[in-house]
Amino acid sequence: MAPARSHSPLDQFLGQAQHALETVFGTPAASRPNPAADTAEMDLAPEERRHAAGLMRINHVGEICAQALYVGQAAVARDPATRAHLMEAAQEETDHLAWCAERLRELDDRPSLLNPLWxxxxxxxxxxxxxxxxxxxxxxxxxxxxxxxxxxxxHLRTLPPADLRSREILGVMKADEARHADNAETAGARVLPQPIPAVMALASRMMKAVAYRI
Structure with missing residues (x-):
């Protein structure tokens, strides 16, 4: 068997650039079925539809950010096991990204215009x-x-009650995120000192306020 080909810095850069372009401008494919596939679409009032789309746009931005975070972290991870953990989580985030994009299309809305910056x-x-x-x-x-x-x-508390399809998607996403955190803790995560969590929370609130509309 031929030895595995090592990747040069240029190879790695091109791979990272391709991933960024596919994530931001492409149509990533999910590896799992959409959780809302068997859930009926209910009628939403115009204001309910706009609110649901705003929330799903926030979640779509969150998945864009998750892809970038995990790929960036994996690029400099020292331990192959840590790198594999990050890329496995990134694959599930790709599912979330695809589901959120599909739901936005169903709501006749669009992703954030600022996704390249995110x-x-x-x-x-x-x-x-x-x-x-x-x-x-x-x-x-x-x-x-x-x-x-x-x-x-x-978001599950504030979505329009009739938006059952978005609820199905967010319920599975929430369970996946909890599992990713549990797995990282088991793998040896350190507790981040303040003010890092507070700064992260502030940045998240700013992102949500902007992404809801733009």
Missing amino acids: YAGSYAIGVAAGLRGDGWNLGFVVETERQVEAHLEE
Whole structure:
């Protein structure tokens, strides 16, 4: 059997660039069926539809950011096991990204116009977190996923009651995010010191306020 080909820095850069373009401008394919596939579409009032679309746009941005964070962290991870953990989580985030994009289309709305900026900023944060070491890398995963889990719970409370399709998608996403955090803790995540979690929460609130509309 031929030995595995090692990737040069240029190979790695091109691979990262391709992933960024596919995530932001492409149509990523989910590896799992859409959780809402068997759920009927209910009639929504115009204001309910706009609100549901705003929430799903936030969640779509969250998945853009998650892709960038995980890929950035994996790019500088020292331990192959940590890198594999990050890329496995990124694959499930690809499912979430595809489901949110599909739901936005069903709601006759669009993703955020600022997705290239969301991706670039999150990738830079992921690299910075990864350079601190694998324990901090995984700690960043835990804090990110716990905050995402909390905002998904908020969205489930505030979605229009009739929007059953969005609810099915967000319910599965919430369970996945909780599992990602649990797995990272088991793998040796360090607890992030303040003010890092507070700064992350502030950045998340700003992102949600902008992405809801733009």
